[in-house]
Amino acid sequence: MADKLKTALFKFTCCAGCQFQLLYFFSPESFLETLDLLDFVYFRMATSKELKEDDHYDLAFIEGAISTTEDIEKVKKIRKQSDIVVGYGACAAHGGVQSIGDWTPQRKLEETVYPNPLQMKSIKVHPVDEFIRVDYQLRGCPIDEVEFMELIRALAAKKEPYLREYPVCVECKFANNICILLMRQGVLESMCLGPVTRAGCRVACTRNMRACFGCRGPMTNPNIPEMVRTFKGKGFTEHEIFTRFTEYAGLSPEFSEGARAYYERKAPYYERPEWRAA
Amino acid sequence: MVRALKLDGLDILIESLKKDYLVYAPLSRNGDYFFSILEEEKAYLGCAVTIMPPKRILQPEVQTLFNYTAVDGYSIETPPLDQKQALFGIRPCDVHAMLGFDRVFGGRYEDPYWWERRKNTLVVAANCTTVAEECFCSSWGTGPGLDANYDLLLTDLEDGYLLEIGSPAGEEVAIQLDVPPAGEADLSKKARLLARATASIKKVLGVKPTELHDFLAERFDHPAWQPQADVCFSCGNCTITCPTCYCYNIFEDYSPALKAGERRSEWDSCQLLEFARIAHGFNFRRTRLDRFKHRSIHKLSWMDQQYQTPGCVGCGRCVRWCPSWPVRRGRPTSLADPVEIIGDLMEAV
Amino acid sequence: MRERRPTTSGRSGEQRKRIDVGYFARTEGEGGIHAVISDHKLESFALDIWEPPRFFEGFLVGRFYYEAPELTSRVCGICPVSHHETATKAVEKAIGLKVDENTTKMRRLIAWTQIVASHIIHLYMLALPDYVGYDGLIEMLPDFPDEVQRFLRMKTAVNAITDAIGGRALHTMSSIVGGFTRPTSKKRLKKLAEELKKVKDDAAETVRLFGRLPTPQFEIESTYVSLLGDGDYPVNAGMLGSSDGLRISENDYRQHFREWQVPTANTKYTGLDGKNPVRVGAISRVNLNYDLLSPDAKSIAQEIGYSVPTRNPIHNNLAQAIEIVGGIDGCLELIDEVDPESIGVARHEVKAGEGGGITEAPRGSLYHWYRVNGEGIIEAADIVTPTAHNAFNLEKDLRELLVEIAEREVDEITLECEKLVRAYDPCFSCSVHIVKT
Amino acid sequence: MKNPYLPMSCVIKETKKETADIKTISVELPDLPAPFDYAPGQFNQISVMGVGEMPISIGSRLDDKTITHTVRAVGEATSKLVELDAGDTIGLRGPFGQGWPLEAAAGKDLLLATGGLGLAPLRALLDLIEAERDRFGRVNLAYGARTPGDMIFTDRFDRWRVIPDFELFLTVDHVPKEAVWEHATGVVTHVFDRLTVDPARALAFTCGPEIMMRFVANSLLIRGFDQNSIFVSMERRMECGMGKCGHCMIGPKYVCIDGPVFSYAQVKALPHNIIAGKGLAA
């Protein structure tokens, strides 16, 4: 067998769930096969092996979004040190849940959480590929086991992984699911982003009768205006549509187009009367 | 030889089938229906088009073509496909779609995966005595009643079930049932019920199937296509759920740790962007318009030219599962609905 | 990345030691200790938590109430269910929704699986390598196949139940405000219960394993806080109580617990009555609720000589191991009791209001509070995690430990500190707002 | 039932580098129950196990059980294939498709107009012309490439030149400074003025990028070739090669079984293609 890929996993701003997905929630077979294919030289959660300055990696996983200025330098360094860089999880790919904060002015955010915001020097949340080239994205919150295995098997075999580009709907139908978007009852349950979200999650949401909330970000060339029109047609409010598009991947150009569909020329939502009232 | 039996209930038939076959039947879940292995739940025989067509049982969405190990060249192994199975309660439209697949997977290159499964499958069809609002099988002559191509055929007579036998394999099952033959009255009741069902189908294709080729060829550049394509998600729902859509992809799953791989096929859809893409990203149907047209015309005309079998059987699945609902002729409609697409094209240029 | 750099620098005659742990390995999130010991005295000390802020309480403002559980689930990848369930409870209180007994039981079941699952990963993946002197579980694989296999068996059995109820094991799906969208079937649960029974021996073996490992004798006075069970071991219900006799309902939490800023550290501390540090977690739960543990858990605790109340903070690991046994019994019992098929999602109207809820996360009491307006939009949110509860106490304990072992070698001091930190099981990424940059 | 999805395992006998990214690979066919029979213009599905399958034109006439394919590394599978060497194993299934219309061509003049790698699908035909010269009338081969270095099969040019009644016209788009080039420059249609075949009794076979075939066809139509005597070899994405997977469909036609060779008249009736100008893509 070819040599194991020398691998490092770095964590930035996120919940670390994607690492745990690998360490803890994978089936034992996948977990052991992963260890067969990858040699983790740096993986803080799993081993106390130290980071070596100027080490070189065949493969670097970057988990989490970038939210401090130091982090920007760190990822640039990782890029230089690594042959293949993989964005690991929704936070790395699109900013993840914390990117919701990007729709609120930073000062405002700081004020809500900390009594003395003047000490803060936080920055907005950014996807990793805003600063460096990312070779592959493992999307999703959290990442999917099957997709992860496909990626590392392909990389170990030095070939392209087969990562799906099509929307969640395809997998949803493969899974024999009823269409959540078309069930016109139960308001929040039917606001499904499936038709514009990239598949690969094996429909974690819809197989549980939950609407897809777009954690994997947009598919290639999604029809966002139609998605907005559809939601609107089903009677969702502007603010509801906004929140749906901004949950996990609101920073992607496509989803932010959806989020802006109603807010563009209006006051940002945190100043809108609908929640300021009462 | 018995031709038709009268059953009081279905249990006796199902029990008998279960002895020799793995029985697939429409089961209810969250108010909808899907084909699944019949265990304890009750099979549903009222007219309900399952979410996914039974094609997935004969050609699963992802199927293994072969496994191989790559040590010293490679050795190939194909999966066994000898499971005897019964498709219980398959609708006439779906039977017709299955016949279409017979043509696609037949011809010069016979697809062994389809045919092995097909030959091991007992078709226990069920006539539709009630119809759903999306159905338009009568436009194609594919329903609501079935004339041939079944092993066994059920009709719900309200006071019991008529069981017609259509093949020696069906005969073998029927012979084990200890029930009386059906009478003339039962047969005429069936005819009456089917006539009633046919009459209750409100949806009609605006153009006769035989005239569709010319109709569509003339309207290939009709302006009505563009606004339709604009509201299409390219999500593939219309094709994935379509019982006559057969397109698939071939890909490989290879594990360097195991030095073994598997070549698989996976359903594909012409609505997806990557369907016609080749090396260097060149795409022969890059625009939504091209893809939407391809699907519509393939269903309604080209498939018939290719395989002499209709590409649509009027099951209404695409009508139901298309998430886009543009307003046409003053009412919200399903974008993928063949009847509405034809309707749009019938409007003057 | 910051490095672990223990250094000793001699200055004329006196001994000056620097303890610098830049980035704890195998803890969740990012944090470090910086201490200077000179002449066997603690000269300076700082507990540094530098997980970048994520502003959960900030960005939750303006979102819909039903988003709170799934968004806060992302506070922490190791105890997502706890956040999910606590947020659900708090939001339901805020909008004035009551769910039935069966749903509460189901939630209790999934919360139990979370505690057990988190303890398993903590003990085997984060703590055990320390004791046996390995970098991590991955490195232990060739030499400790039995332990690794036991770990894999246990986690697979427990995760399967979380997966069945929650729709997936990590960041659950089917549990929402009002109930469950797709509760599993009794049949499936029964089947999984059989699998779970099979790992009970593994759980007992885990307790014995940790009972055998050398535990430093180190006693510190702390105020132990946890929910108090009422007939059942506390998981997602009960009064909040302390070893000092505190008894409050979750509604009164904010009158008793305050946060304040510490100028020397980058953290915001939470304490009882705005000044006293508290200890939450398995050790507190076992201390306060020992009698409610399952008989098997109690007998294994006796077998290894675990006596309550304990004052040794490092005993937290043993308490966790004991809770695994108790948790498995708790799950088995609940699987018998719940009726998944009858669970749905309670229909509800949204009323403006506010409400807080406490549940026991693996690492201790977790508090969520929300104010929701008439349109269902969150106006204010507050999350106090176990790590936030513990941070003040951890600092206090570390100081005491450093004073006690100040004479030892730097490497040893560092290791002891790390052990203590890891026994606290801090989850820095879940700290939410104890963090300041 | 024979399983047409299963590739037969073939060992590479030799490889030859044609250009920087093009390689000719000769494989040895295993003993088959029946002789492997095919016509020029047909293709095989070649597998690189672990990576995937790709349609590649058959480049040679069957010669002692060896058969050649000429491949350009453009993507994943082709790159892997090009990396392989003698002794490696590949999978092969085929032959598929309709080759050049040899029956219609009997006794007729032939114009073969190709660009770049498009010469590969014609090589088997050229071998046939050489071996059975009497079957056809006068033959012209017009071959264009980007630069002289991009030409394939250059070692065969001299062999072809001596075929009786055979003319070889070479042209390149661009000559790098250091190269020696004594033939024409410009696109392949530029040499059409010098053709010696008679449009009235000739068939034209063309293969290359679709945009090139469009120019070739237009130019030939102007010169009096009939729509039914111009043949193009089309390329589309293929998975099965057997008219089932749907990918290579152009309107109602399958490139894999109805083609890849089509007459211009046929192509003209099809949507979504560049050659005859209907429904331009990309």
Ligand SMILES: Cc1cc2nc3c(=O)[nH]c(=O)nc-3n(C[C@H](O)[C@H](O)[C@H](O)COP(=O)(O)OP(=O)(O)OC[C@H]3O[C@@H](n4cnc5c(N)ncnc54)[C@H](O)[C@@H]3O)c2cc1C
């Ligand atoms: C009838 C026919 C004959 C051909 N003859 C030759 C030949 O003699 N020499 C040669 O070098 N090339 C030939 N090609 C083109 C060759 O098949 C493609 O270059 C090859 O498939 C690219 O695969 P890839 O995996 O390297 O590219 P990638 O871009 O990595 O391919 C991704 C997928 O797209 C599909 N695909 C991409 N490009 C094509 C394409 N052009 N045609 C079909 N499927 C494609 C493949 O199925 C592949 O799985 C021929 C194509 C056809 C249709």
Ligand code: SF4
């Ligand atoms: S095109 Fe639509 S109605 Fe026709 S068979 Fe397919 S899914 Fe059914």
Ligand code: SF4
């Ligand atoms: S409509 Fe599209 S997916 Fe369906 S069979 Fe035709 S080409 Fe294939």
Ligand code: SF4
């Ligand atoms: S027609 Fe409807 S179902 Fe089909 S691809 Fe378009 S949006 Fe999807």
